[in-house]
Amino acid sequence: MEKERIIDAHTHIFPEKIAAKAVSSIGSFYDLTMHSGDGTAEALLESGKKIGVTQYLICSTATKPEQVQAINDFIWAESQAHPEFIPFATLHPQMEGLEEEMERILSRGYRGIKLHPDFQEFNIDEDRAMEIYRLAEGKLAILFHTGDARYDYSAPSRLEKVAERFPKLTCIAAHFGGYSRWDEAMDAYEAPNIYMDTSSALFALPKEKAWEFFRKFGEDRFFFGTDFPMWTHEDEMARFNALELPPDMREKILWKNFAKAILKE
DSSP: OOOOOOEEEEEEOOOHHHHHHHHHHHHHHHTOOOSOSOOSHHHHHHHHHTTTOOEEEEEOOOSSGGGHHHHHHHHHHHHHHOTTEEEEEEOOTTOSOHHHHHHHHHHHTOOEEEEOHHHHTOOTTSGGGHHHHHHHTTTOEEEEOOOOTTOSTTOHHHHHHHHHHOTTSOEEETTTTSTTOHHHHHHHOOOTTEEEEOTTTTTTSOHHHHHHHHHHHOGGGEEOOOOBTSSOHHHHHHHHHTTOOOHHHHHIIIIIHHHHHTSOO
């Protein structure tokens, strides 16, 4: 039997010296127990191996503009050390030298950018973020943290405005498009350039609601993701399996959709 291909479309890694602190800080921000206390590349690979992950989107968020280059260098170095890693860079709307850093990202061959409006404290659709989208449109996908009932920075309606304004920008709305704001996501998204991942959603999203998303938006617009180290790969795969997807649909979400939309395979 041929081995099932799996692309984890949403993971985070950190340098060894700060990994434990970073994981703890994320857990505190969400008031959730982090299921892996180790956010290193080695821990990611060990966790993913248990379900047979073949490739991983790796990223980390710059909460301050001055962190951008160092984080991007780290992500790139790890992707060069581990061919199974798919590097996504970080940017910050308040940073200086945005165009120069974008040129560096493009020349190296990152596959996309990760933005976390709640951590970085900017509205997805505000003016100072528009230059990022202009520079990325048609060149790099952007993975957005979306939806948190405590904040309005990452409201699904804000991402919809951006997707409409930049129709050639590939947008990935994390967490079924609206972590804890799923009804809003269901109503907000109309633009066809918005994809969604399954990360940090299935622990709370009922199976019936997940299927509502699939029916409304279509199975071609979803990627499997774990949000490691938030959750272990075994736990996230168990939740994914519980959706009881037909084989063709399962294959699309586990890897085919991402391979087509992001890797251009």
